[in-house]
Amino acid sequence: MAVSTLAVQSRTTMCSSEKCLRSALIFEAQRGYRNFVSKDMRLNNFLSSKMSTVFSRSKHKLAEKLLKEVDVHGRASVSDRSKLLNKILYSGTADMVSSTYIPDTFETETRQDLQFNVDKPSTLPQHGVKQNDGLVEVMLDQSISFIPGLSKRHSRQLENCGFHTLRKLLQHFPRTYADLQNAQIGIEDGQYLIFVGKILSSRGVRASYSLSFLEVVVACDVVDSESPSTSRDDGAALESDKADSGRKKTVFLHLKKFFRGTRFTYLPFLKSIEEKQKVGDIVCVSGKVRIMRSKNHYEMREYNMDVLQDEKDPSFCAQGRPYPIYPSKGGLSPNFLRDVISRAFKVLPSNIDPIPEALAHDFGLLSLRDAYARIHQPKSLKEAELARKRLVFDEFFYLQLGRLFQMLEGLGTEVEKDGLLDKYRKSEFNLVNIDGWSMLTKKFLKALPYSLTSSQLRAASEIIWDLKQPVPMNRLLQGDVGCGKTVVAFLACLEVIGLGYQAAFMVPTELLAVQHYEQIQNLLANMEEAECKPSVALLTGSTSTRESRLIRQGLQTGDISLVIGTHSLIAEKVEFSALRIAVVDEQHRFGVIQRGRFNSKLYYNSISSKLSSSIPDDSSKDSVIMAPHVLAMSATPIPRSLALALYGDMSLTQITDLPPGRIPVETFLIEGNEPGFEKVYQMMLDELEAGGKIYLVYPVIEQSEQLPQLRAASADLETISQKFSGYKCGLLHGKMKSDDKSEALGLFRSGEINILLSTQVIEIGVDIPDASMMVVMNAERFGIAQLHQLRGRVGRGGRKSKCILVASTDSSLSRLKVLEKSSDGFYLANMDLVMRGPGDLLGRKQSGHLPEFPIARLEIDGNIIQEAHLAALKILGDSLDLEKYPNLKAELSMRQPLCLLGD
Numbered sequence: 001m002a003v004s005t006l007a008v009q010s011r012t013t014m015c016s017s018e019k020c021l022r023s024a025l026i027f028e029a030q031r032g033y034r035n036f037v038s039k040d041m042r043l044n045n046f047l048s049s050k051m052s053t054v055f056s057r058s059k060h061k062l063a064e065k066l067l068k069e070v071d072v073h074g075r076a077s078v079s080d081r082s083k084l085l086n087k088i089l090y091s092g093t094a095d096m097v098s099s100t101y102i103p104d105t106f107e108t109e110t111r112q113d114l115q116f117n118v119d120k121p122s123t124l125p126q127h128g129v130k131q132n133d134g135l136v137e138v139m140l141d142q143s144i145s146f147i148p149g150l151s152k153r154h155s156r157q158l159e160n161c162g163f164h165t166l167r168k169l170l171q172h173f174p175r176t177y178a179d180l181q182n183a184q185i186g187i188e189d190g191q192y193l194i195f196v197g198k199i200l201s202s203r204g205v206r207a208s209y210s211l212s213f214l215e216v217v218v219a220c221d222v223v224d225s226e227s228p229s230t231s232r233d234d235g236a237a238l239e240s241d242k243a244d245s246g247r248k249k250t251v252f253l254h255l256k257k258f259f260r261g262t263r264f265t266y267l268p269f270l271k272s273i274e275e276k277q278k279v280g281d282i283v284c285v286s287g288k289v290r291i292m293r294s295k296n297h298y299e300m301r302e303y304n305m306d307v308l309q310d311e312k313d314p315s316f317c318a319q320g321r322p323y324p325i326y327p328s329k330g331g332l333s334p335n336f337l338r339d340v341i342s343r344a345f346k347v348l349p350s351n352i353d354p355i356p357e358a359l360a361h362d363f364g365l366l367s368l369r370d371a372y373a374r375i376h377q378p379k380s381l382k383e384a385e386l387a388r389k390r391l392v393f394d395e396f397f398y399l400q401l402g403r404l405f406q407m408l409e410g411l412g413t414e415v416e417k418d419g420l421l422d423k424y425r426k427s428e429f430n431l432v433n434i435d436g437w438s439m440l441t442k443k444f445l446k447a448l449p450y451s452l453t454s455s456q457l458r459a460a461s462e463i464i465w466d467l468k469q470p471v472p473m474n475r476l477l478q479g480d481v482g483c484g485k486t487v488v489a490f491l492a493c494l495e496v497i498g499l500g501y502q503a504a505f506m507v508p509t510e511l512l513a514v515q516h517y518e519q520i521q522n523l524l525a526n527m528e529e530a531e532c533k534p535s536v537a538l539l540t541g542s543t544s545t546r547e548s549r550l551i552r553q554g555l556q557t558g559d560i561s562l563v564i565g566t567h568s569l570i571a572e573k574v575e576f577s578a579l580r581i582a583v584v585d586e587q588h589r590f591g592v593i594q595r596g597r598f599n600s601k602l603y604y605n606s607i608s609s610k611l612s613s614s615i616p617d618d619s620s621k622d623s624v625i626m627a628p629h630v631l632a633m634s635a636t637p638i639p640r641s642l643a644l645a646l647y648g649d650m651s652l653t654q655i656t657d658l659p660p661g662r663i664p665v666e667t668f669l670i671e672g673n674e675p676g677f678e679k680v681y682q683m684m685l686d687e688l689e690a691g692g693k694i695y696l697v698y699p700v701i702e703q704s705e706q707l708p709q710l711r712a713a714s715a716d717l718e719t720i721s722q723k724f725s726g727y728k729c730g731l732l733h734g735k736m737k738s739d740d741k742s743e744a745l746g747l748f749r750s751g752e753i754n755i756l757l758s759t760q761v762i763e764i765g766v767d768i769p770d771a772s773m774m775v776v777m778n779a780e781r782f783g784i785a786q787l788h789q790l791r792g793r794v795g796r797g798g799r800k801s802k803c804i805l806v807a808s809t810d811s812s813l814s815r816l817k818v819l820e821k822s823s824d825g826f827y828l829a830n831m832d833l834v835m836r837g838p839g840d841l842l843g844r845k846q847s848g849h850l851p852e853f854p855i856a857r858l859e860i861d862g863n864i865i866q867e868a869h870l871a872a873l874k875i876l877g878d879s880l881d882l883e884k885y886p887n888l889k890a891e892l893s894m895r896q897p898l899c900l901l902g903d
């Protein structure tokens, strides 16, 4: 009956309070109170007969004291008794009182009745608890036990399901909203409808020894859709539309609420619940209808009922409110949850919002209380949507605020902090300033066989700016496939090497490590002055024991300035002399723990290390105990919204353009049937004859009995070799030995192999600029982002390239169509996010690190996260340490505690 509580409260009489007290006493007596003395002998006898029930000593004593008081005041006025009971309720024993004196459910209104009839209790409220008109107002993180009328048993049930605080409860959001319709046309079983009618009767019924129910019958007038006049032919019906609108029938709603437990079967209880509903009241009832046997009679067990204040204008209610449908949790019924949540609003004050009003106004946000109220009890779907926006905003806002705050905390002076914020605020701030770069970096830049694109230059400047800061950089560099991230990372490495430090470059596969190693050696070879060239080493799982020992020694002494390698770099034995930057390529391929270990290990080593004497300036010496800068690179473009959520603590750098002269790869979708393959083979032949090189990508290495429809690389080698007999075919997959893999790739690079049959092992990083065609078998087995990555292996030079996606069935082609249309990795990643959600887009490993968002959905709320990011910048710009916003700081410490602990 929570919905109509307000109305109930307003018409509460002293008489009902007296009854409540009496019921409470009887209830207590049932539990075995021994020494109750009453002038009513019958009651006295009844109470004595219940003496044997177990009662804990403390409760017993308390109960004894309180009941004696009640008895003493037995002759006093009802309001005095109410005062007394109120005192009990506020004396810190409310839990006990609610469970021992007042039956479950029934006490909801009882306690409120009492509170409405008495003065404010004299007892001081607890910390964070406000009292208002007799109701306790509590803040969001207060226990749910403050919810009016919640029995101890229900509190326990809720707590067991994780609803410890009001916040937790209010964040149990409706799964969806049923579209309530005015019952003006035919009524069907299971529909969610809304009615306005008059209460005809209300009765509390004892159904059995331990079951009772309240049945309220409401009579409502609705349009009679079954009357013969409505089924006439159209013309006639049209003419008499007006008349029909007046043809009404009365339907009877039987609203039922059940109570389980012997204590709810007693007459006083049944009488009291009965009296809560006043015959003749006009009410608005909404909920799910069930058809009953008798015509025009309907039952409702899930319902909301509002007593209409203004009988003359019931229309406002009948306009069709969305009806919240809650997911059940831990066995708690959606109905129960709806009821408790609506009660929670009675104790929730309006000033719970930590976000300053001005900011909320700037971003068009509802106040927090309104947002909670409207998401749970919206008057329209639009209202629910507005409320949702506010709550989604909060989820993103505190994440952004926490991460930015944490970053600022690491900086020393206000000027530095302001500088960092400015960098976030204005992208044009990051002007390229090559003059400030080290000599080595400048020489390397000069020796490059190409000029950097403007966005590569901007990215390099941004990173090098960060490298000069006294706090460790934590930056994510991302860009589309083949945009030239590697060279930007090399520049960053050379910058620290130029200052006398070391750099580590970690990649997920050996193939990639070898490729990067060869690439940097080639680029360094172009440099004129041999003496300033840094020494570079390659350390992977296949490096011989002797060689790896030598490399480790070199790293320890500082003789090696740059090491490129795989996971071997984070092995415990590897120690650095003065590591200043760690580049983690394809960072999502490493788990957070691995990255963390890498980071902390390097930190430890760099503290313990003795720095070589070649450090040029004193300022660098001071910062030697700093953790190394981390530059993470992501080859899969991630939508900005997702990146903000996933890596909100990282600064983001994006390379937005491709090196000049790139011709977009032409993409074809072909069904993998006989004519389809004939077509593919013909295209391959044309390409080979024109001097091209072809990757053939397979989903598996060996043919599998379980998945016979999948083409396998090993199995196809012979067929393809026969088909293209004039050309050389090679095989590359993850199970091959490291040397064999490098050899196969080397032969393909040099042109000795024309067709490379491979698995997705080539997906990341493989860079063979003159490879000009790719054919992906069973393309439906790959995600959009993955296919885009694969496709990025071709078209890396000046030659026009083709990518053919062969799908087993016609139906799977439609999903891949988006690849045919676009070659923009960011656009495709966004599409993937919308189509598959963040979990599938990122893969299990990476999506596991996404923060939990109870209500936000990254695929649709991307714009809100951007707003939240701006709002966080605004707040921090105004108060770097959040001192101006103590409420925000408190909320932040609650939501993102680690960021305030400096973790």
Ligand SMILES: Nc1ncnc2c1ncn2[C@@H]1O[C@H](COP(=O)(O)OP(=O)(O)OP(=O)(O)O)[C@@H](O)[C@H]1O
Residues within 6 Å of the ligand: 450, 451, 452, 453, 456, 479, 480, 481, 482, 483, 484, 485, 486, 487, 635, 659, 660, 764, 765, 766, 767, 769, 792, 796
């Ligand atoms: N500014 C440039 N002008 C011309 N070529 C460039 C430029 N920058 C990089 N390249 C070349 O483009 C190719 C791709 O570069 P790189 O391997 O760094 O790309 P990437 O961003 O790491 O791509 P992927 O994520 O696919 O590995 C390389 O052959 C590189 O030499």
